[in-house]
Amino acid sequence: MKVYGARLSNSFSGVWELYVVTDGMSRDWPEHSFGRTGPVPTLQERADALAKLGYVLADSAGWQWQECPTGAMERVHLLASSNVRRKDGAA
Numbered sequence: 232m233k234v235y236g237a238r239l240s241n242s243f244s245g246v247w248e249l250y251v252v253t254d255g256m257s258r259d260w261p262e263h264s265f266g267r268t269g270p271v272p273t274l275q276e277r278a279d280a281l282a283k284l285g286y287v288l289a290d291s292a293g294w295q296w297q298e299c300p301t302g303a304m305e306r307v308h309l310l311a312s313s314n315v316r317r318k319d320g321a322a
Contacts, residue, residue, distance in 0.1 A: 234289050239311040247272050249280045289314040
């Protein structure tokens with residue numbers, strides 16, 4: 232069963248977005264915008280967004296957080312990542 236990387240980010244415009252890094256070099260990855268800058272999307276909201284995109288968390292996967300300073304007005308870019316798989320098990 233193929234595993235992909237899901238990312239939750241508040242980068243660029245500050246709006247929370249979730250996307251799944253699939254094969255290929257293009258940025259045409261499945262994505263979902265939560266349409267808000269805060270609060271951080273809950274675990275359930277993330278699971279629901281993944282399901283809409285056709286994915287679920289991989290077995291025993293959790294979310295790993297990183298803080299990435301941007302240098303612009305002391306703003307910190309937050310990035311969470313997790314392993315996911317297709318809901319239907321397809322590659």
